[in-house]
Amino acid sequence: MKILQCWDDGVTSDIRLCELLRQHGAKASFNLNLGLHSLQRGNGWNHEGHDVLRLARTELTSVYTGFTIANHTLTHPYLTELDEQTIEHEVSDGRKQLQDVFNQPVYGFVHPFGRYDNRVLDAVLKSGHLYARAEGNAVQNFPPDDPLEFRSTCHFLSPHFWQLYEQSKEIGVFYFWGHSFEMINEHMWHQFEQTLIRINEDADAEWADIPELFMN
Numbered sequence: 001m002k003i004l005q006c007w008d009d010g011v012t013s014d015i016r017l018c019e020l021l022r023q024h025g026a027k028a029s030f031n032l033n034l035g036l037h038s039l040q041r042g043n044g045w046n047h048e049g050h051d052v053l054r055l056a057r058t059e060l061t062s063v064y065t066g067f068t069i070a071n072h073t074l075t076h077p078y079l080t081e082l083d084e085q086t087i088e089h090e091v092s093d094g095r096k097q098l099q100d101v102f103n104q105p106v107y108g109f110v111h112p113f114g115r116y117d118n119r120v121l122d123a124v125l126k127s128g129h130l131y132a133r134a135e136g137n138a139v140q141n142f143p144p145d146d147p148l149e150f151r152s153t154c155h156f157l158s159p160h161f162w163q164l165y166e167q168s169k170e171i172g173v174f175y176f177w178g179h180s181f182e183m184i185n186e187h188m189w190h191q192f193e194q195t196l197i198r199i200n201e202d203a204d205a206e207w208a209d210i211p212e213l214f215m216n
């Protein structure tokens with residue numbers, strides 16, 4: 001079974017996450033909004049009493065070295081509330097700017113807040129993405145009927161994580177997602193490390209890069 005994971009929003013706790021993933025040889029994709037990264041860390045918010053900060057623009061390439069980058073639009077808007085021209089700008093320039101900064105092709109898109117309509121799907125396809133993560137979690141057949149509505153299997157904190165993991169073996173793909181800022185204490189980081197270890201110990205599992213699955 002191929003194991004896929006992706007993490008949203010480009011926050012400072014991704015530094016710790018990336019180190020952990022490297023340590024355990026796990027592949028991952030990070031979904032970024034390039035327009036929200038300034039010269040300094042910032043544009044933050046509070047999550048359960050903890051300050052969350054976006055990484056500084058200048059540290060992005062070093063933090064994410066070796067990982068896949070996907071487009072999460074320029075500024076994380078509610079795309080369905082925008083006019084077509086602005087949708088296109090958010091989607092297409094988001095991809096272009098990420099490709100320039102990371103010097104790698106960007107094939108994936110993640111709908112901000114999971115919201116989209118046909119205008120958004122058009123813009124995503126037209127600007128060169130091969131797949132998009134859609135709202136909601138599901139044990140979905142692979143390949144999905146529409147690669148622009150590719151659903152994750154579950155959130156990394158799902159209480160059904162291992163049940164869904166085993167269930168996904170028939171399909172051959174297990175895909176989890178999350179935000180590193182959701183790990184708000186040492187226990188949660190430890191738990192996640194145990195998850196990586198357990199996956200690595202499973203002879204049926206191998207980490208995969210998401211774009212690989214959509215290229216042929």
Ligand SMILES: [Zn+2]
Pocket residue numbers: 008009072076112113
């Ligand atoms: Zn997001």
